[in-house]
Amino acid sequence: MSSHESSYEPKSATAKWWDERLPLPRLMNDQFIDFPTPRNLNYLWTFGGILTFCLVAQVVTGIVLAMHYNSTAVDAFNSVDRIRRDVNFGWLIQPIHAVGGSMFFLAVYLHMFRGIYYGSYRAPREILWILGVFIFLAMMATAFMGYALPWGQMSFWAVTVITNLFSSLDQLIPGLGTSIVQWLWGGYSVSGTTLNRFFSLHYLLPFVTFGLVILHIWALHVCGQNNPSGVEIKTKSDSVPMYPYAIAKDAFALFAFLIIFAWFVLFLPDYLGHADNFIAADPLVTPPHIVPEWYFLPFYAILRAIPDKLGGVIAMFASIAILAFIPWLDRSPVRSTKYRPIYKWFFWLLVFTCLALGYLGAKPAEGTYVFWARVFTFYYFAHFLIVMPILGSMETPKSLPGSITESVLGKGGSKSLSSGLGGAPAGATAAPEDR
Amino acid sequence: MMLQRKFAPLRMALVAIAAIGFASAANAAGGEAIHYDRHDWTYGGVKGQFDPIQLRRGFQVYQEVCAACHGLERVRFRNLVEPGGPQFDEEAVKTLATEWPNQIVDGPNDEGEMFERPAKLSDILKGPYKNAKEARAAQGGAYPPDLSLMTRARNVHTDAPWYIHVPLMMRDIITGYQEGGSDYVYSLLIGYEDEPADFELSEGMNYNKYFAGHQIAMAQPIPEEGAVEYQENAGAKMSMKQNAEDVTAFLAWAADPSLNSRKQLGWSVLIYLLITTLLLYFAKKRIWKRIKH
Numbered sequence: 001m002s003s004h005e006s007s008y009e010p011k012s013a014t015a016k017w018w019d020e021r022l023p024l025p026r027l028m029n030d031q032f033i034d035f036p037t038p039r040n041l042n043y044l045w046t047f048g049g050i051l052t053f054c055l056v057a058q059v060v061t062g063i064v065l066a067m068h069y070n071s072t073a074v075d076a077f078n079s080v081d082r083i084r085r086d087v088n089f090g091w092l093i094q095p096i097h098a099v100g101g102s103m104f105f106l107a108v109y110l111h112m113f114r115g116i117y118y119g120s121y122r123a124p125r126e127i128l129w130i131l132g133v134f135i136f137l138a139m140m141a142t143a144f145m146g147y148a149l150p151w152g153q154m155s156f157w158a159v160t161v162i163t164n165l166f167s168s169l170d171q172l173i174p175g176l177g178t179s180i181v182q183w184l185w186g187g188y189s190v191s192g193t194t195l196n197r198f199f200s201l202h203y204l205l206p207f208v209t210f211g212l213v214i215l216h217i218w219a220l221h222v223c224g225q226n227n228p229s230g231v232e233i234k235t236k237s238d239s240v241p242m243y244p245y246a247i248a249k250d251a252f253a254l255f256a257f258l259i260i261f262a263w264f265v266l267f268l269p270d271y272l273g274h275a276d277n278f279i280a281a282d283p284l285v286t287p288p289h290i291v292p293e294w295y296f297l298p299f300y301a302i303l304r305a306i307p308d309k310l311g312g313v314i315a316m317f318a319s320i321a322i323l324a325f326i327p328w329l330d331r332s333p334v335r336s337t338k339y340r341p342i343y344k345w346f347f348w349l350l351v352f353t354c355l356a357l358g359y360l361g362a363k364p365a366e367g368t369y370v371f372w373a374r375v376f377t378f379y380y381f382a383h384f385l386i387v388m389p390i391l392g393s394m395e396t397p398k399s400l401p402g403s404i405t406e407s408v409l410g411k412g413g414s415k416s417l418s419s420g421l422g423g424a425p426a427g428a429t430a431a432p433e434d435r
Numbered sequence: 436m437m438l439q440r441k442f443a444p445l446r447m448a449l450v451a452i453a454a455i456g457f458a459s460a461a462n463a464a465g466g467e468a469i470h471y472d473r474h475d476w477t478y479g480g481v482k483g484q485f486d487p488i489q490l491r492r493g494f495q496v497y498q499e500v501c502a503a504c505h506g507l508e509r510v511r512f513r514n515l516v517e518p519g520g521p522q523f524d525e526e527a528v529k530t531l532a533t534e535w536p537n538q539i540v541d542g543p544n545d546e547g548e549m550f551e552r553p554a555k556l557s558d559i560l561k562g563p564y565k566n567a568k569e570a571r572a573a574q575g576g577a578y579p580p581d582l583s584l585m586t587r588a589r590n591v592h593t594d595a596p597w598y599i600h601v602p603l604m605m606r607d608i609i610t611g612y613q614e615g616g617s618d619y620v621y622s623l624l625i626g627y628e629d630e631p632a633d634f635e636l637s638e639g640m641n642y643n644k645y646f647a648g649h650q651i652a653m654a655q656p657i658p659e660e661g662a663v664e665y666q667e668n669a670g671a672k673m674s675m676k677q678n679a680e681d682v683t684a685f686l687a688w689a690a691d692p693s694l695n696s697r698k699q700l701g702w703s704v705l706i707y708l709l710i711t712t713l714l715l716y717f718a719k720k721r722i723w724k725r726i727k728h
Contacts (some may be wrong), residue, residue, distance in 0.1 A: 266701030
């Protein structure tokens with residue numbers, strides 16, 4: 001599975017027996033205990049563990065909720081209310097799941113921006129990155145369908161608006177869009193049939209995500225982790241074993257993250273949602289403003305920034321699809337933005353653009369809001385299509401440290417400085433006390 | 436250099452937390468800006484809890500004023516006894532249920548007929564109408580909604596300029612402000628006044644300065660002098676604002692009956708998490724001390 005040598009020695013007869021048949025202990029040892037992690041990772045590298053926790057938490061709370069939830073148009077809204085009122089600890093489990101979705105996205109956005117900042121998508125991690133984009137897509141689909149399940153006003157109308165987007169395909173082939181929309185709905189309008197199939201898919205997709213996550217971790221463990229310097233592991237002293245170093249850091253970061261998580265669950269369970277979703281779905285009453293959950297707002301802003309319906313749909317999907325191509329769009333000779341004095345500014349402009357699009361996505365599509373949504377939509381795409389390739393080949397990066405060790409200890413501090421470039425991460429199996 | 440390495444992640448984390456604020460602030464959108472005052476609720480913020488005495492007064496207002504038109508059909512009589520609520524005496528609530536004017540439709544009985552029977556502790560606080568159609572017919576076309584989730588189904592909107600959103604949201608997150616719905620309901624109840632001279636009020640409508648569009652079908656439920664006289668020992672005197680505040684608190688409980696236990700658990704969880712986080716931090720420090728980093 002990975003390119004570092006196994007250090008696992010079965011200690012007992014049973015362990016040996018297992019090792020010859022299904023070397024699971026060896027796998028765990030090599031990949032999660034003795035795995036070499038760059039010694040210079042900062043706390044932004046803890047989000048992988050946090051995201052794994054989020055996925056597990058969503059699955060566990062979700063399974064419990066599904067035991068009490070009723071996916072019929074008549075009773076869905078009532079059953080969610082009943083979970084909060086009458087199911088033992090339902091008042092706790094339901095908000096953990098609802099807030100958990102938001103926390104999942106908060107963590108994934110940080111994880112993605114970290115990847116962009118430090119060039120974690122660059123060779124040889126293209127597959128790793130693209131798997132990440134697929135995980136993000138699966139998360140979005142799961143979250144969208146999950147948001148439909150409480151069957152409140154915002155659920156119903158969000159489903160109506162978003163599924164209706166596909167009808168714009170009629171502009172390409174007459175009838176195609178309408179057919180797709182009816183196929184999604186399972187009828188001629190959003191109904192209980194739609195809700196029921198969304199529930200089925202909402203239960204399925206997390207397991208698809210789980211599979212993708214395993215591939216994502218596999219790819220990560222083949223290439224090894226990127227790190228703030230963007231220089232690969234070359235010698236033993238560049239890395240530390242995952243246990244206890246990275247594990248200790250991850251555990252601390254996870255609990256720090258849980259403080260924010262708990263704060264929202266226990267003190268602000270409604271804060272990240274929308275009040276209209278406490279009104280049961282009513283096909284006859286359209287809410288004055290239909291807005292998606294906060295984590296979809298930037299994409300919603302892009303959708304509405306384009307004056308043409310089909311164009312908007314294409315732009316919205318393109319804004320996610322484009323992420324899969326950035327390993328080849330970025331032409332810079334270095335990975336990490338740390339060594340890119342000019343690009344650094346553009347990176348933060350991208351962050352600001354995403355926040356601004358989020359803000360604009362919640363505003364009505366009128367007046368100056370539309371103007372600014374267009375400006376920021378333009379920059380969003382320009383960042384990847386213009387800034388990344390052009391600035392990448394023009395900019396003179398700062399000089400890179402010779403190795404990770406050097407980036408941590410300075411030139412004098414690294415004794416075993418190897419001058420070779422790139423290559424697979426070397427093994428780092430030395431016991432900590434050797435250092 | 437050193438500083439930069441330390442702070443880049445921190446800066447990113449702050450930006451991301453701000454992003455949540457940004458976005459949810461922006462959930463409020465459009466329309467004419469109405470300013471709603473923030474009221475001081477006993478159950479507000481991260482420490483607030485319901486005051487059972489106030490909830491009892493609030494229930495009285497609901498019973499004597501609101502219940503004439505509005506149901507509370509997600510709440511059961513037994514809830515009125517449970518901790519975290521008005522905590523009425525169980526016997527009193529049994530009597531209350533039996534005497535509740537809107538009886539429970541049950542059945543079919545052995546003859547195959549549906550029948551009406553008095554409510555029990557396990558039954559809902561039924562409203563006066565069989566269904567929305569009957570309600571509309573009785574109310575001149577306007578539908579008096581069920582109030583069980585009202586304070587969670589409404590919110591107040593912040594119409595601050597974009598650059599204020601992040602600080603405002605951070606303030607709300609840190610102070611645990613989630614009483615927008617209560618602020619709205621309270622404002623609405625005390626927001627009735629004569630329409631301005633240039634305002635054209637439709638037939639049968641009432642002017643309310645806090646209602647979107649200012650025309651509301653519901654007539655002023657609590658008059659200026661108040662509507663409900665409390666008992667001697669209820670801890671408050673009748674007035675419009677007092678009645679409105681009490682019934683709002685009661686509805687907030689009806690919508691979120693686990694608020695007390697949730698916030699109590701919240702502090703235990705936070706203390707546990709803070710201590711564990713601290714311990715993990717020191718463990719991490721100690722482990723990483725073995726190497727230079």
